[in-house]
Amino acid sequence: MTGEGKKILLVDDDENLVEAMKVTLLSQNYEVITAFDGEDGVKKVKEEKPDLIILDIMMDKKHGYDVCAELKRDPVFSSIPVIILTGVGEHLHEKEWSHHQGLTLDAEDFIEKPIKPTELLGRIKELLS
Amino acid sequence: MRRLRVRIIVYVGIALMLGLGFYCIAGLRIHTSQLLEERVRIIAAASGIIEQNIENSMMRNHKEDLQFIVENMGTARGIEEIKIFDENGKIVLASDPAMIGETANVDGSPFPKGRLPREKEAVYYDRLRVFRTEDGYRAIGMTTVIENEKRCRQCHDKKRRTLGTLDMAFNTLEIDAKTIENRNRAIIFGIVTFILVSAVISLFVKYSVYPEIRKITEGTEKIHSGDYGYSVPVHSDDEIGWLARSFNRMSMRLKRQREEQSEKWKLEMEEKVRNATDELEKTNRELTKVIHDLKKLDAMKSDVAMVIYHDLRSPLAAIQSCLNVVLEGIVGEVNPRQKDMLRRADEDIDKLLTFITDLLDLSQIEMRSVVRNLQPLQLSDVLIRTVGTFAARAEQKGLTLNLNVPSELPVIFADKAHMEQAFRNIVGNAVKYTSEGTVSVAAQEDGGFVKTTVADTGIGISEEDLPKIFDIFYRAPNAKAVEKVGTGLGMSIAKRIIEDHWGTIAVESVQGRGTTFTVKLPKAKQVQPQRGVQ
Numbered sequence: 001m002t003g004e005g006k007k008i009l010l011v012d013d014d015e016n017l018v019e020a021m022k023v024t025l026l027s028q029n030y031e032v033i034t035a036f037d038g039e040d041g042v043k044k045v046k047e048e049k050p051d052l053i054i055l056d057i058m059m060d061k062k063h064g065y066d067v068c069a070e071l072k073r074d075p076v077f078s079s080i081p082v083i084i085l086t087g088v089g090e091h092l093h094e095k096e097w098s099h100h101q102g103l104t105l106d107a108e109d110f111i112e113k114p115i116k117p118t119e120l121l122g123r124i125k126e127l128l129s
Numbered sequence: 130m131r132r133l134r135v136r137i138i139v140y141v142g143i144a145l146m147l148g149l150g151f152y153c154i155a156g157l158r159i160h161t162s163q164l165l166e167e168r169v170r171i172i173a174a175a176s177g178i179i180e181q182n183i184e185n186s187m188m189r190n191h192k193e194d195l196q197f198i199v200e201n202m203g204t205a206r207g208i209e210e211i212k213i214f215d216e217n218g219k220i221v222l223a224s225d226p227a228m229i230g231e232t233a234n235v236d237g238s239p240f241p242k243g244r245l246p247r248e249k250e251a252v253y254y255d256r257l258r259v260f261r262t263e264d265g266y267r268a269i270g271m272t273t274v275i276e277n278e279k280r281c282r283q284c285h286d287k288k289r290r291t292l293g294t295l296d297m298a299f300n301t302l303e304i305d306a307k308t309i310e311n312r313n314r315a316i317i318f319g320i321v322t323f324i325l326v327s328a329v330i331s332l333f334v335k336y337s338v339y340p341e342i343r344k345i346t347e348g349t350e351k352i353h354s355g356d357y358g359y360s361v362p363v364h365s366d367d368e369i370g371w372l373a374r375s376f377n378r379m380s381m382r383l384k385r386q387r388e389e390q391s392e393k394w395k396l397e398m399e400e401k402v403r404n405a406t407d408e409l410e411k412t413n414r415e416l417t418k419v420i421h422d423l424k425k426l427d428a429m430k431s432d433v434a435m436v437i438y439h440d441l442r443s444p445l446a447a448i449q450s451c452l453n454v455v456l457e458g459i460v461g462e463v464n465p466r467q468k469d470m471l472r473r474a475d476e477d478i479d480k481l482l483t484f485i486t487d488l489l490d491l492s493q494i495e496m497r498s499v500v501r502n503l504q505p506l507q508l509s510d511v512l513i514r515t516v517g518t519f520a521a522r523a524e525q526k527g528l529t530l531n532l533n534v535p536s537e538l539p540v541i542f543a544d545k546a547h548m549e550q551a552f553r554n555i556v557g558n559a560v561k562y563t564s565e566g567t568v569s570v571a572a573q574e575d576g577g578f579v580k581t582t583v584a585d586t587g588i589g590i591s592e593e594d595l596p597k598i599f600d601i602f603y604r605a606p607n608a609k610a611v612e613k614v615g616t617g618l619g620m621s622i623a624k625r626i627i628e629d630h631w632g633t634i635a636v637e638s639v640q641g642r643g644t645t646f647t648v649k650l651p652k653a654k655q656v657q658p659q660r661g662v663q
Binding site: 013014016017019020021023024027058113114115116117118 | 439442443444445446447448449450451452453454457459460
């Protein structure tokens, strides 16, 4: 199957959303690890060394941008592709926010919420190929 | 100065005329009376001789002699007429023969008609009367009664005591002519004197008084123009000199007062400036604090809005994601009826999401109209980006999306995020309410403005809905029919943003044919750069 042997980390504080993504990924036989806040996410990356990370922005404990920035600074993990999850139109506000913070985001892709399974799988496949 | 000269000349002239006139009149009078007295003396002598002759002739009754005397003497120079009356007052002999036979006054007075003495006539030697005739001539008259002397009466007419009355009148034409001549001389003398004196006074005023007065006038002007303490160089010891000294004292006094006043004013002004500065600083501090608070509040509101946004949207996004997972059959087959129900749920979540987004936009706009980040902005960048975000959607609907925007437009002064939002709403609406045809976005310079038009071939707006489309929460019935999801906030937000940037938005539409929005924003030069609180 498509996802054989690929490990994907889902980081989002909404368990139901994580579950929806997890179900979708599992249907394609990806190996799925989950984390429910930013700090946990970083920890899981370091422990599990996933092949791809799907990262939410607005999270408790650690903001998605910070997680992304931290990983991209680390030469060990900087090669892991990151897909940022944003709300509809939210990316504009987020960009504005990042602009204010003086951050640039080096994520590989963006996906708008709500999750559309076909789209999600397509993007992942593209990044992992 | 001319006026002063004229005035002096007039006054002096009047005085001179009065004096001269008085002098001349008095002189003339004295001269005339001297002439008259001289004349009277001559007349007295002459009249005595004539009287003697007439008396002799009358006493001897030599009528031829008498007539000869009267006729010849009567035409003599200086003698006006000679008349002889009888006892009854009847003229028996006269130098003018026409008068013979006329009668004298009724009361028997010896004075003939027209020779009545006046009250103020002068009488000389008891016989000569100087008087004026009724015609106004001066004349000297002599009337005497000729008596038959005792010794004569012995041999002549013995009964008659009175032989008759002799009346003689002498004129004074020579004196009058001399008087007139003297008067004319006096007048000419007066006029010449007046002209000479006037000229002298005029020159005196011009070269003596005028320069000094002019110096004082100049001094007054200097003081008027602020040169306090100016001293007039006039030192003459007369009224003008006194005026100049008085002027100089006043000038010095003014200078001193002015200096004292200036010092006082300076102190007062310094005090005032200090107070105003203090007040300004205080206000400034307060304002700074207000701005700070406002910014803090704005940031807080922004954060609060972000949290609400996130917390409302996140569960909805999760619900939709789950629905999508089910709908796409990830977790097993779904039958058509189940699918239909799930789609309905999904649709309403969409409505909720749109509504939340628009509400948040509105609150953001209201906040940002207080705190804006205005900067020089290239509108073409905004338009290209905004239109780009609708490319996929337009393609999906089979619409042609035209973008006719030059890469360089005149720079406007605006908040970038606001502009993006306004055009997102306008172009978004055009795409949303057009099912086939084109959506065209074009921009160009238009006078002092950058004009952007967004034209579509969509459902259009009816004439009655057109005025309301910028109203908050308003949605046209035909729009609702096409698109269930919508809050009626998009266009009011767009309008507010455009107007906050000193721009205008206008709409033209034909129902069923399409709609065109025209946005005009002023070029950067035309608005004052403003930042922060407004």
